[in-house]
Amino acid sequence: MQIEFTLNGRLIYEETSDDETLFHLLRRKGCYSVKCGCETENCGLCTVLVNGVSRLSCSYLAARADGCDVVTLEGAQKEAEEFGSFLAAEGAEQCGFCSPGLIMNVLAMEKELDSYEEENVKEYLAGNLCRCSGYMGQLRAVKSYLSRGENRNEC
Amino acid sequence: MIRFKNYVRAESLEEAYNLNQKKSSVIGAGMMWLKVQNRIKMTLVDLSGLGLDGVEETEEEFVIGAMCTLRQLEIHKGLDGYFPGLFKECTRSIVGVQFRNGATVGGSIFGRFGFSDILTCMLALDTYVELYKGGIIPLEEFCSQKYNRDILVRIRIKKDGRRAFYASSRMTKTDFPLIACCVSATDDTYYVSVGARPAKAELAVISRREREDVEELAALAADHFRYGTNFRGSAEYRKHLAAVYVKRLFMVLDREEG
Numbered sequence: 341m342q343i344e345f346t347l348n349g350r351l352i353y354e355e356t357s358d359d360e361t362l363f364h365l366l367r368r369k370g371c372y373s374v375k376c377g378c379e380t381e382n383c384g385l386c387t388v389l390v391n392g393v394s395r396l397s398c399s400y401l402a403a404r405a406d407g408c409d410v411v412t413l414e415g416a417q418k419e420a421e422e423f424g425s426f427l428a429a430e431g432a433e434q435c436g437f438c439s440p441g442l443i444m445n446v447l448a449m450e451k452e453l454d455s456y457e458e459e460n461v462k463e464y465l466a467g468n469l470c471r472c473s474g475y476m477g478q479l480r481a482v483k484s485y486l487s488r489g490e491n492r493n494e495c
Numbered sequence: 496m497i498r499f500k501n502y503v504r505a506e507s508l509e510e511a512y513n514l515n516q517k518k519s520s521v522i523g524a525g526m527m528w529l530k531v532q533n534r535i536k537m538t539l540v541d542l543s544g545l546g547l548d549g550v551e552e553t554e555e556e557f558v559i560g561a562m563c564t565l566r567q568l569e570i571h572k573g574l575d576g577y578f579p580g581l582f583k584e585c586t587r588s589i590v591g592v593q594f595r596n597g598a599t600v601g602g603s604i605f606g607r608f609g610f611s612d613i614l615t616c617m618l619a620l621d622t623y624v625e626l627y628k629g630g631i632i633p634l635e636e637f638c639s640q641k642y643n644r645d646i647l648v649r650i651r652i653k654k655d656g657r658r659a660f661y662a663s664s665r666m667t668k669t670d671f672p673l674i675a676c677c678v679s680a681t682d683d684t685y686y687v688s689v690g691a692r693p694a695k696a697e698l699a700v701i702s703r704r705e706r707e708d709v710e711e712l713a714a715l716a717a718d719h720f721r722y723g724t725n726f727r728g729s730a731e732y733r734k735h736l737a738a739v740y741v742k743r744l745f746m747v748l749d750r751e752e753g
Contacts, residue, residue: 341502358502359539361530379496380531382669387593394593399530401523403502404543445593466669467591 343406347371348415356402362388363397365405366412373413373440377469384468387441387448388412394448413440419447426485432477434470442468446482456486497521497529499536504544508627508646514540515644522646524562524602527594547601547648550574559650561601565589565613568600578620578659585616585661585677590669605647607638607695610671614638615690616661618698619677621653635698657681660747662740663691666727673727674736678744680752685745687716689737693725709749713742 344353347369356365363386366374376398377383386398389411413420420443427433442465449464461482470478499521505511514520519537523529547560552573559568568574569586589595589612603613604624614634622634627646634650659679663672672691679686683703690696699719706712717738722730 359497359499381527381594381597382590384591384593393596395596396593399526399597401502401526401539401541403504404541445591448592463587464592466588467593 341403343403345405345407346409348411354402358403360402361398362390362395362400362402362405362410365402366397366410371412371414375437375440377438377441377471382467382469383438383441384445385438385441387444387468389416389444389448392448392451394445411444413443416444416447419443423447423481423485426481426488427478430477430481430484432474432481434472434474434477438468438470438472442470442478446485450486456483458483461486497532497534497536497539499539501538502541503538504541506544508545508648511540511542511545512627512646514538515646522605524605525564525597525599527598528602528606528608542601542646554654556654557652559600559652561599561605561647561649563600565595565598565600565603566592568613569595577654581616581659581661581677585612585663585675588612588663588665588669588672600650601647604634604637604650607642609694610675610691611696612661612663612672612675612690615663615675615688615696616659616677617650617652618690618696619659619679619686619688620657621655623651623653625649625651638695638697655681657686658748658751659686660744662744664736664740671727674733674740676737676740676744678741678748680748685712685716685748687719687741689717689720689741692720692722692730692733692737693727694721694723709745710738710742713738713745716741 343356375385377385379398381396381399386396387394388397390408423443445468521536523539523541542562547562549560550571551558565586568582574582603611623631624634624637625631625648627648629645657679661677663675665672675690677688685701687699688696699716701716717734722733724730
């Protein structure tokens with residue numbers, strides 16, 4: 341079947357099989373930041389934004405993306421670089437395999453949450469697993485990133 | 496992983512129902528549980544184009560579309576206003592936000608899964624399911640029915656003045672529950688729902704006057720259910736946990752009443 345959707349700001353017409361997942365389609369289109377860690381919807385590695393909402397592309401049918409706006413890390417380079425610098429500053433990169441999914445979920449969280457209290461942040465990011473167990477570094481980086489505006493004002 | 500040949504986005508409930516009468520068809524909701532099943536089907540029927548993805552609040556009830564996501568349930572202001580903290584508590588440990596952005600209420604309820612937090616929670620409320628052909632029936636009755644090829648359209652939760660609280664225990668934070676409990680109360684009755692025993696949630700209705708002591712009342716409630724053993728815990732442990740959590744929930748309800 342033929343679907344039409346926006347991928348990282350570009351309109352795409354693509355042939356997909358009826359049971360293909362968005363994850364496989366995105367990899368075919370060269371979005372290699374999108375990875376599959378568990379394939380059981382637990383790890384968050386395959387997180388992308390569909391119409392601004394964080395979704396697990398490993399369980400999202402490509403057919404359902406018809407007419408949608410899909411953003412992967414490749415389409416959020418500026419924000420990813422900014423957040424990436426906070427991850428690096430906290431030594432939270434480690435192997436880096438989970439970073440793309442984490443970054444996409446942090447970007448979704450930044451838009452969605454009104455309050456960045458630690459418990460809210462931890463709960464929002466509970467679906468992003470890190471095999472290096474670098475959670476404390478990631479949490480410090482996320483907190484610094486989310487409070488960056490306040491720091492600028494203080495300066 | 497599930498495989499299928501044809502994807503059909505249904506344009507009406509009638510079309511979805513007719514397609515679903517074949518055993519080779521399956522309804523696709525959030526696709527979270529369905530996707531990890533090792534099944535081969537001819538047709539997947541998608542309900543996402545039927546406008547069933549909202550929560551509507553009226554004076555008498557909340558009407559929740561079958562395609563409403565667990566995240567919508569979690570953050571809905573009307574639901575949180577009427578049942579403070581209840582839906583937040585029963586959804587927050589379900590994997591992660593991305594998962595809850597996909598998983599649907601209809602999928603959770605229709606599946607009647609033995610691990611379902613949502614079913615456990617809704618069973619303790621005055622909840623009804625609206626089936627396309629089967630009409631509107633109480634959720635408890637729906638739970639006891641065999642699986643059929645009808646379509647779950649909406650869930651209706653009556654505003655009958657019940658207050659409710661939820662608690663669950665997990666081996667790790669985002670795992671399936673080891674035990675899930677929800678207790679609601681009217682003036683003279685407790686409605687106790689216990690799920691993840693590990694079996695689909697069931698309801699016990701207990702008079703508040705049956706015992707004076709809250710611990711005895713909780714033990715009585717826990718005795719209503721049968722428990723099983725799996726690698727997460729033994730039947731004995733689950734029963735013990737159920738009694739403890741139900742007691743705590745009774746106490747929270749009593750405290751709320753002052």
